[in-house]
Amino acid sequence: MRYLYTLAMYLVTPLIVLRLLARGVRYRDYHRRWRERFGFYQGPLPLVRGSLWVHAVSVGEVNAAEPLIKALREAYPNAPLVVTTVTPTGSERVRQLFGDSVFHVYLPYDLPFAVSRFMKRVRPQLAIIVETEIWPNLYFACKRRGIPLMIVNARLSERSLRGYRPLQGMVRSALGCVRQIAAQSRTDAARYRLLGVDPARIVVSGNLKFDMPVPYDAVPAGEELRKQWGHLRPVWIAGSTHEGEELPVLEAHLQVLKRLPDALLLIAPRHPERFKMVESSVRSLGFSAATRSADRVPSAAHQVFVIDAMGELMQFYAAADLAFVGGSLVPIGGHNVLEPAALSKPVLVGPHTFNFEEITLTLIREGGGVRLAGVEDLGNDVLRLLRDKPQREAMGARARFVFDSERGAVQRVMSLIDKQLQE
CATH class of the missing domain: 3.40.50.2000 (Glycogen Phosphorylase B;)
Known part of the structure; x- marks a missing residue:
């Protein structure tokens, strides 16, 4: 199933490029940094081994991750922090919140060559996915390289659960690469169990968004x-x-x-x-x-x-x-x-x-x-x-x-x- 998934990803790549071009008409950042979507980017070459990598897809997830990223910065001041997003608005929010104290790059598409190039550059000692982003090739790449992978603030709606069911075998295999799932609620934890995740690897930690700082001003x-x-x-x-x-x-x-x-x-x-x-x-x-x-x-x-x-x-x-x-x-x-x-x-x-x-x-x-x-x-x-x-x-x-x-x-x-x- 994963090979078929990867083949499909390669087949739709030309459409992905066209989408980037089309969206770039409205939002220029799509044009300026499209190479990052395929694992090419400017920045430290290579980053110091042992970075902490946090992925937050867009603005909402970045806001949810804000208190966690600040806690990581305080607890591990010597570890480079890498934050990836998918959307330009998420990227802009990272810049607003953290400036140059973290290194931001767009998450590459789930193509093996792009994921491999990204991993070689970032070389994380820990990968943290905020909320729910299941990318099979990315997850298997972490497992092959021995990189502990966590999903934190994990949520899974009933709608998403239904959407994963036709691909449940592949999704179960991908989630088998995850060391720990910290779910927002008991309901979310139960839905992950329905996807076949080992209950021993699921804990209910609560919602990070409750810990978001209220801006002092x-x-x-x-x-x-x-x-x-x-x-x-x-x-x-x-x-x-x-x-x-x-x-x-x-x-x-x-x-x-x-x-x-x-x-x-x-x-x-x-x-x-x-x-x-x-x-x-x-x-x-x-x-x-x-x-x-x-x-x-x-x-x-x-x-x-x-x-x-x-x-x-x-x-x-x-x-x-x-x-x-x-x-x-x-x-x-x-x-x-x-x-x-x-x-x-x-x-x-x-x-x-x-x-x-x-x-x-x-x-x-x-x-x-x-x-x-x-x-x-x-x-x-x-x-x-x-x-x-x-x-x-x-x-x-x-x-x-x-x-x-x-x-x-x-x-x-x-x-x-x-x-x-x-x-």
């Missing part, structure tokens, strides 16, 4: 923003939205404006290539709009503010009265509800939250969040909360309680890493 920055548009003005935010979500969000805001004419909507599209498109949609619907790139902050005359910048979401969560977390009105699976929860904000989500299943359920069960029954409920729920400050404050306090009570995963994962390195 997020709350003061949020307060400063509120001063500029008015403390009493009702403000809500739609964070990390996807195609198919902005229109319902804007329709909900129209509903809010009928009762609260001075209300302000902050909207943050998930992907930079959609910033201009969302801004155009806002203006075409007749809203008075401003953007982060052009106007910095909205004025009293603006009804919608498009956050067309990366890495600034937390201060806007801090400045809002409540937060809707995107990726949940459409079947993307939802994004990180812990970011607004960490700032004591009530959280609204749609029906599709399988990427953060247990966290979201806990938040809702404890009273810090609300799940919308349907798209049409967004405006009603936003309006209800904007008009009820005591309820908002109570929900925000419960959301922060959930965030605080689940912390400690980084320490548990570091213990597992220490054990692997000692062995």
Whole structure:
């Protein structure tokens, strides 16, 4: 099965190159660094033997890995740290968080020659995959070279489990190369067991995202923003939205404006290539709009503010009265509800939250969040909360309680890493 998989990877390589070219039209970083996808890159040649390698596919995984990478840097100051991502936005987030203190390169495609070239250059003493990325050739390459491989903050949705079933034999063999799986929850651990992973190699460590640091300047920055548009003005935010979500969000805001004419909507599209498109949609619907790139902050005359910048979401969560977390009105699976929860904000989500299943359920069960029954409920729920400050404050306090009570995963994962390195 793996040979057939590898043959298929070679056959689709021309399509992969075309995809890189096409995506590079919108995002130039795809053009500049496409060679890294095949194991060629500029940098230390070779890196000092014994690097610690952390792979985080995109922005969400990089954010989840932030406290772990900082803990690794502190515990092993002499070990070079290599961080790989798949997306340019993930790469940019690595640069924002860590600068030159880690070496970033794109993860190569799962082609044997590309994986081999990458391994020869990086030569890790430990490989750490954040969340779930199962690449058979990469995993077998680690096993052949005797590199301990861990999956940390491991999650496996029911949807992903069903997707792996036709390839279960190959997936089981690939996961047999993994020394340790640190699962986010008991449910995730059970799903890995269903894939055939030895239960002795699975532990439940909790979710690293609960240990994410709340930026020290997020709350003061949020307060400063509120001063500029008015403390009493009702403000809500739609964070990390996807195609198919902005229109319902804007329709909900129209509903809010009928009762609260001075209300302000902050909207943050998930992907930079959609910033201009969302801004155009806002203006075409007749809203008075401003953007982060052009106007910095909205004025009293603006009804919608498009956050067309990366890495600034937390201060806007801090400045809002409540937060809707995107990726949940459409079947993307939802994004990180812990970011607004960490700032004591009530959280609204749609029906599709399988990427953060247990966290979201806990938040809702404890009273810090609300799940919308349907798209049409967004405006009603936003309006209800904007008009009820005591309820908002109570929900925000419960959301922060959930965030605080689940912390400690980084320490548990570091213990597992220490054990692997000692062995």
